[in-house]
């Protein structure tokens with residue numbers, strides 16, 4: 001029989017939330033999520049990451065307009081479909097890169113560090129799973145990573161305390177789920193066991 005416990009249930013029940021209520025998460029919840037992030041493993045125990053939580057609606061709104069402007073001049077550097085479709089998406093007035101989530105946690109890391117993305121991704125998954133255990137919704141947000149060389153965005157983020165030399169790895173939208181996302185089916189053939 002398949003092993004089932006609380007952690008495995010939380011892993012399987014987590015979904016990417018793309019619709020949030022206005023309700024802000026509590027200070028204790030934010031503390032728990034940031035605590036979960038910094039307890040992630042990191043290459044060589046570097047812990048060189050920085051998690052910047054933004055809960056100010058004006059700051060999030062300004063960031064959204066910078067993201068919209070940034071993608072207006074963005075030239076995709078590969079064929080990843082999302083990078084191309086976003087250029088059209090940002091043209092819509094109601095576009096919001098973090099789905100109006102009341103909290104955004106930006107993960108940045110020191111430059112020229114090979115494990116920067118891996119460390120931040122593991123930390124983000126800790127945030128996602130901790131949030132799921134607290135009844136909160138989350139979503140991985142890639143836009144600030146794609147726009148990490150946009151000088152307007154970097155200047156603005158520097159004003160929020162994210163060092164200019166840091167690479168922006170990823171971000172997590174966090175809040176209360178308004179509309180649940182359906183679970184995408186798992187693809188076959190992605191697991192192999194050699195005994």
Ligand SMILES: Cc1cc2nc3c(=O)[nH]c(=O)nc-3n(C[C@H](O)[C@H](O)[C@H](O)COP(=O)(O)O)c2cc1C
Nearest residue numbers: 014015016017018139140141142143181182183184
């Ligand atoms: C590296 C990475 C980047 C992602 N970027 C975004 C994003 O920018 N916006 C978004 O809505 N979802 C993003 N996602 C979420 C995926 O679309 C989502 O995990 C996938 O569709 C599976 O759905 P689930 O998370 O509900 O299982 C990202 C996920 C990963 C791992």
